[in-house]
Structures are given as C-alpha cells and as structure tokens.
Amino acid sequence: DSGVTQTPKHLITATGQRVTLRCSPRSGDLSVYWYQQSLDQGLQFLIQYYNGEERAKGNILERFSAQQFPDLHSELNLSSLELGDSALYFCASSEGTGLYEQYFGPGTRLTVT
Amino acid sequence: QKEVEQDPGPLSVPEGAIVSLNCTYSNSAFQYFMWYRQYSRKGPELLMYTYSSGNKEDGRFTAQVDKSSKYISLFIRDSQPSDSATYLCAMSANAGGTSYGKLTFGQGTILTVHP
Numbered sequence: 001d002s003g004v005t006q007t008p009k010h011l012i013t014a015t016g017q018r019v020t021l022r023c024s025p026r027s028g029d030l031s032v033y034w035y036q037q038s039l040d041q042g043l044q045f046l047i048q049y050y051n052g053e054e055r056a057k058g059n060i061l062e063r064f065s066a067q068q069f070p071d072l073h074s075e076l077n078l079s080s081l082e083l084g085d086s087a088l089y090f091c092a093s094s095e096g097t098g099l100y101e102q103y104f105g106p107g108t109r110l111t112v113t
Numbered sequence: 114q115k116e117v118e119q120d121p122g123p124l125s126v127p128e129g130a131i132v133s134l135n136c137t138y139s140n141s142a143f144q145y146f147m148w149y150r151q152y153s154r155k156g157p158e159l160l161m162y163t164y165s166s167g168n169k170e171d172g173r174f175t176a177q178v179d180k181s182s183k184y185i186s187l188f189i190r191d192s193q194p195s196d197s198a199t200y201l202c203a204m205s206a207n208a209g210g211t212s213y214g215k216l217t218f219g220q221g222t223i224l225t226v227h228p
Contacts, residue, residue, distance in 0.1 A: 033214060042201075042218055042219070043201060048215065055214070056214060092156070094214060098214075100214070102214065104157050105156050106155060106156055107155075
C-alpha cells in the first residue's frame with residue numbers, strides 16, 4: 001500500500017458527461033501528479049500540482065482540468081467525455097517538486113460508453 | 114516517433130533465468146532514469162533510479178545507463194515467479210526549469226516468469 005488513495009475505483013459513464021476523480025496524497029507529500037494509462041498510449045503524464053499551485057503540464061486535453069485544495073487532496077475533472085477517454089487514471093504524490101520518488105495510487109478505471 | 118521506446122514483449126522466461134529489459138530514448142535532456150514495476154490492477158512502484166551512465170545494483174536488479182547511446186537496461190538475475198509484472202522505464206529532465214517530476218514512460222514490457 002503506497003499510502004495514496006483514489007476514489008472511485010471504477011467509473012462507468014456515457015459520452016458527453018463530466019466526472020470528477022479524487023486523490024489523497026501520502027501524509028506529508030506536497031506534490032500531486034496525474035497520469036493517464038491506456039493500451040495504445042501507455043502511461044502519460046497529465047499535470048502536477050505542488051502545494052496548491054500548478055507546477056508542470058503534460059499532454060492534458062483542454063476538456064480536462066485539475067486542482068489541489070488546501071488540505072492537499074486533488075481532483076481531476078474530465079468533461080465532454082469521449083470513448084477515447086476510457087483509461088486508467090493514476091494519481092501519484094511526492095514530498096517535493098524536485099526529483100523525489102513518486103508513490104502511485106491504485107488508480108481509477110474510467111469506462112466511457 | 115515516441116521520446117521513449119520500449120519493447121512491449123511479452124517476455125516469458127523460466128524461473129532462475131536472467132532477464133534483460135531495455136529502453137531507448139531520443140531526448141538528450143533526459144538526465145534521470147527510473148524503472149517501475151506494475152503488478153496487474155495496481156499502480157506502478159519504483160524499483161530503481163539512476164542519473165549517471167554506468168551500472169547500479171540493488172539485490173537481484175541491475176540498472177544500466179548508456180547516455181552516449183541513449184539506451185538503458187534493467188537486468189533481473191535469478192528471476193522468480195513473483196517478478197511477473199509489467200516493467201516500465203521512465204525518464205525525467207529539467208530543461209528550462211520544468212519540474213523533474215514530469216516523467217516520460219516507455220510502453221512497458223510484460224514479463225512472465227514460469228516455475
């Protein structure tokens with residue numbers, strides 16, 4: 001158990017809908033990262049927050065947004081969902097914003113029908 | 114072309130075999146190299162990381178980096194059925210102040226070690 005929690009574990013929704021994925025980092029970790037894992041694209045970095053501020057951005061679609069709250073939990077919002085958004089979404093956390101070990105949560109499996 | 118290329122396998126070996134997993138990369142800015150292991154239905158976990166060319170050993174695992182060839186490897190000695198998992202290489206750069214935390218992953222190699 002990495003200490004990172006993600007909810008929900010599974011999510012099934014329809015195209016066009018909006019969902020929110022939630023992540024609680026390990027105790028004491030200030031950085032939160034979001035990744036998307038799909039069969040064709042592999043594991044891809046989406047976005048990083050450090051102590052409430054956006055720190056780095058990857059290939060995150062405009063339909064996707066994230067935030068980190070004062071209690072350091074983070075949410076990833078996915079809107080206008082398409083079939084191709086079906087994937088595993090992982091959250092990871094680390095102590096700081098430099099080269100620290102990232103601890104991954106168990107993931108949320110999103111299925112868009 | 115992807116920045117990081119990794120043979121997806123699958124790779125099937127008998128218990129006790131030496132396993133070699135490899136990645137190549139094209140971005141010269143990558144400075145830090147990691148190997149993650151991912152069991153089915155779990156998140157990735159860090160196995161090893163290194164930032165210099167050469168070898169780094171940890172128990173049955175050896176990570177090798179050749180920056181001149183842009184090639185990294187992970188060797189597993191005396192492989193065990195419990196090593197059966199997907200192995201992902203990952204890399205990080207810090208070009209222009211971008212966070213080191215932005216990891217670029219290979220596709221992952223599925224490894225099965227059979228008794």
